[in-house]
Amino acid sequence: MPPESLLADIGRAFTGMQQAREAFAPQFAPREIGTITTVSTGIATVTGxxxxxxxxxxxFPGDLYGIAFNIDAQEIGVVLLGDYxxxxxxxxVTRTGRVMxxxxxxxxxxxxxxxxGxxxxxxxPLGNLQRLPIERDAKAIMDRSPVSVPLQTGIxxxxxxxxxxxxxxxxxxxDRQTGKTAIAIxxxxxxxxxxxxxxxxxxAQRASAVAKVIADLTARGAMEYSLVVVSAGNDAPGLTYIAPYxxxxxxxxFMETGRDVLIVYDDLTQHARAYRELSLLLRRPPGREAFPGDIFYIHSRLLERSTHLRQELGGGSLTALPIVETEAQDIAAYIPTNLISITDGQLYLSPTLFELGVLPAVDVAKSVSRVGGAAQLAAYRTIAGNLKxxxxxxxxxxxxxxxxTRLDDNTRKIIEHGAxxxxxxxxxxxxxxxxxxxxTVLLALTAGLFDDLPLELTADIERALRAATAQLAADAREHCLQSAPLSDADHSAILRVATAALAAFKKKP
Ligand SMILES: Nc1ncnc2c1ncn2[C@@H]1O[C@H](COP(=O)(O)OP(=O)(O)O)[C@@H](O)[C@H]1O
Ligand SMILES: [Mg+2]
Incomplete structure (x- = not known):
């Protein structure tokens, strides 16, 4: 290679280096590094x-994260989100500068x-998705509209x-094993x-119970429109605490894109327990039943996030079915009463009814829906009053x-009808x-069409009635799904079809 071109090459390299050196402007960013002082079940204290x-x-080392929960002048109490x-x-320990x-x-x-996630x-893996903080403010009052559309459970x-x-x-x-999860599913x-x-x-459900729920949802084709968020019973209490949020x-x-969403929290008793565990370990003062003072607030801020958005905001909705497990039917215990007061109604499942085989074991007298009545399809309303x-x-x-006791005729009738x-x-x-x-079934029932038929055939009678709905005229079928109450003509049309279907059962003794 001729020496002049070599010299030129060296010269160019030199200017390049000089330019790079001038462009180099080091940026100093402080990075706070703390150290762990103690680690115990699910929590750590950190100084610095x-x-x-x-x-x-x-x-923390090993790709473990934690949430700074207690902040003191000397040290912070951190809730650990995983295996510690x-x-x-x-x-x-390093700061990340962001929230969970x-x-x-x-x-x-x-x-x-x-x-x-x-x-x-x-x-x-799920790939690069948009992320939202787990704790968000509930929608403002002005962004909400009244609950007006029913969410049919099919029950x-x-x-x-x-x-x-x-x-x-x-x-x-x-109580446990009364069919709470079954209703939600x-x-x-x-x-x-x-x-x-x-x-x-x-x-914090048993892994086998969660596996069964996922299998049920998958087998019945519900996973197409569903997803499952799991914190297992043996996970760190921190993970259980953040799961519902x-x-x-x-x-x-989903709601903010205008969709209707149904969320089931199974169950908030476990959530409260995980929070109690963390609070006690963090030495926060215990209150009633050893729960910390803010136990009401952690559930109310969670459930306040359920709402029906105004039409201008897309009209989406978030319906919540929180589940709470009582002990020995004590619905006046701390967590159940808190949740009863936060929610818009409750379904109480009775172990006594469960044992009698009355499933779903809904105790009608202790169950109430404070806003659902306004959203209920009009066709139900007349029936519901009589039924109740x-x-x-x-x-x-x-x-x-x-x-x-010996009963008079009228009482006997009421009891037979009730049965x-x-x-x-x-x-x-x-x-x-x-x-x-x-x-159709409930209308026939409240009209007393079942009363002189044998009680033990109720399931068969119901099946016959359900099959008979195929014979209903198209307009009567449509009216059942509309927001206007059923007309007298619709009522008699339905009862006529029902009476015809039940004729077969009458002949039996
Ligand atoms: N309507 C029902 N008909 C028949 N079996 C039911 C019904 N509801 C619940 N079960 C059964 O009762 C048991 C307990 O239900 P589950 O929902 O797991 O109770 P919980 O969630 O209250 O502990 C399950 O084996 C379930 O299959
Ligand atoms: Mg359950």
Whole structure:
């Protein structure tokens, strides 16, 4: 190579280096590094992070994150969000400058994720999705509109007597093994084709129970429009604590795009326990039942996020079905009473009814829906009034009848009628009844068409009536689904079809 070109090359390289040196402007950013002083079950205390903000995410070795929960002048108490067995005192902790967030969006449908938005179903990572903070302010009062559209569960006793509207918060409470989860799952399954996104938040449930729910949803084709957020029973209490908030942020994102969303929190008793555990470990003062002072607030700020948005904001809605497990039927315990006062109504499931085989074991007298009535389809309204009255009369008299007292004719009639109401409101799991069939059956029931038919045939009678709805004239069928009440003509049309269908049962002794 000729020496001049070599020299020119060197010269060019030299100017390049000089330019780079001039352009180099180092940026100094402070990075606070703290150290762990103690680690205990699910929490750690950290010193040296003086600038950390409340609920800021901090990072531990091994890709473990925590939330700064208690901020003191000397040290901070951090709730750990995952397995902390590898942490030691003296380990480095760094600030992240952000709060906890979760992946949101359409690709989550059909997936099973943990409260940090990581896939648990082995179907691969979720990719780069939009993220929202897990704690968000509830919608302002002016952004909300009244609950006006029903959310059909397909369960007769609920749709008729304690109806749920889109945007409502309806508590499901009862002892263990009374069918709480079963009702919530049936409600999700009935949203098929209704354009409702469903989210099941499993909060510290047994892994086998969660697996069963996922299998039920998958087998019945509900995963197409649903997703499951799981914190397992053996997860760090921090993960259990954030699970419902993360699930709600995912739900809110759908709601803000104008969709109707149904979210099930199964269950908030476990959530309260996880929070109590964390609070006690963080040495916050315990109050009633050893729960911390803000236990009401953590649930009210969660459930206040359910709403029905104004039309101008897309008209989406978020309906919540929080579940609470009572102990020995004590609905006056601390957490159940808190939640009863926060929600817009409750479904109480009675272990006594469950044992008698009255399933779903909804205790009609103790269940109420404070806003759903306004959203209920008009066709139900006349029926619901009669049904409720007859049922409560029956429950009152039933207690007397047990003593073997001789009953007058009128009382006997009420009891016989009531027994048929109860039998007819029974419904197996996974057998949703469509609106038209519910109305036909309940109308026939309240009109007394069941009364002189054998009680033990109630299930068959109901089946016959449901099949008979196919013979209803098209206009009567349509009227059942509209917002106007059924006309007298519709009533008699339905009763005529019902009477014809029941004729076959009359002949039997
Ligand atoms: N309507 C029903 N018909 C028949 N079995 C039911 C019904 N509802 C619940 N079960 C059964 O009762 C058991 C307890 O229900 P589950 O929903 O798990 O109770 P919980 O969530 O209150 O502990 C389950 O085995 C379930 O299959
Ligand atoms: Mg359950």
């Amino acid at each position: 992070l003086s600038g950390v903000g409340f609920e800021e995410l901090v990072r 067995s590898h942490l030691h005192t003296g380990d480095e 967030d979760v992946a949101v969006g359409e690709p989550l449908l059909g997936r099973v994720v943990d409260p940090l 990581r896939a648990l179903d082995g179907k691969g 007769k006793v609920i749709d008729a007597l304690t109806p749920i509207g889109r945007g409502q918060r309806q508590l499901i409470l009862g 049936d409600a999700i399954l009935n949203q098929r084709g209704q354009n409702v996104v469903c989210i099941y938040a499993a909060i 993360a699930a709600t942020s995912i739900a809110e994102h 009255l007859a049922y409560s009369q029956f429950e009152e008299l039933e207690a007397f009848a047990r003593f073997g 048929r109401l109860r039998a007819c409101l029974k419904q197996p799991q996974f057998e949703a009844v469509p609106v038209l069939e519910q109305i």
